[in-house]
Amino acid sequence: MTTPATTRVVIADDQALVRTGFRMILSARGIEVVGEAADGVEAVDAVRRLHPDVVLMDIRMPTMDGLEATRRILATPTRCRILILTTFDLDQYVYAALSAGASGFLLKDVTPEHLAAAVRLVTTGDALLAPSITRRLVERFATPTPTLHRDLSSLTPRELEVLTLMGQGLSNAEIATALTLSEATVKTHAARIFAKLTLRDRSQAVVLAYETGLITPGDH
DSSP: OOOOOOOEEEEEOSOHHHHHHHHHHHHHTTOEEEEEESSHHHHHHHHHHHOOSEEEEESSOSSSOHHHHHHHHHTSSOOOEEEEEESSTTOHHHHHHHHHTOOEEEETTOOHHHHHHHHHHHHTTOOSSOHHHHHHHHHHHOOOOTTTTGGGGGSOHHHHHHHHHHHTTOOHHHHHHHHTOOHHHHHHHHHHHHHHHTOOSHHHHHHHHHHTTSSOTTOO
16 A cells, blocks of 8 residues: 655644644644744745745744735745634634635634644645634625635636636535536536646635625625
8 A cells, every 4th residue: 555645744833832732733743843933034934944834833923924925925935825823713823824825824823633634624725614613704894895805707707607606605516406517517616626726726716706806705
């Protein structure tokens, strides 16, 4: 049996005990922690040097916070995924991080099993958040800016339908049922939407659906 490639992680948190705890949890589950960072500047440098698959990124750190570090990391050509660590559910900074391209967020009291599963999930290119959770974030914090993504017109009518249903929190299977399509076809449409609109994953697609006014709070 082929041994799967080891997932490489950088942990960015200003608390040494938090970093140590997460390192122990991940290492015990076969996930390699290749570096640590105590602030955003160190996190950006670690990604540049170590090329990890995932960064566990705290938001509130000295020198440079995790939000700015996320922006800087994802503004460069990289396959690295960012998981935001926070002590606050539905934190407005989490929404800003998702807008910047983060693949999801974790509360710091996450269970060891959930932490390891989350890291592995985002390495597959998926978003950690269920679309319905992302929707709660954007309904609370998004400000519609219809001119922000003028290239929305590049979508076909079917792709626009798929994006709308994503914004409403439907899974691929639910979108397939709603549009009488196969799930594989929905995945193909989703991939084309991501490519045309330069989106990293589903979380960004949901955010964009609200920011462009395609979806408004209460549209379920």
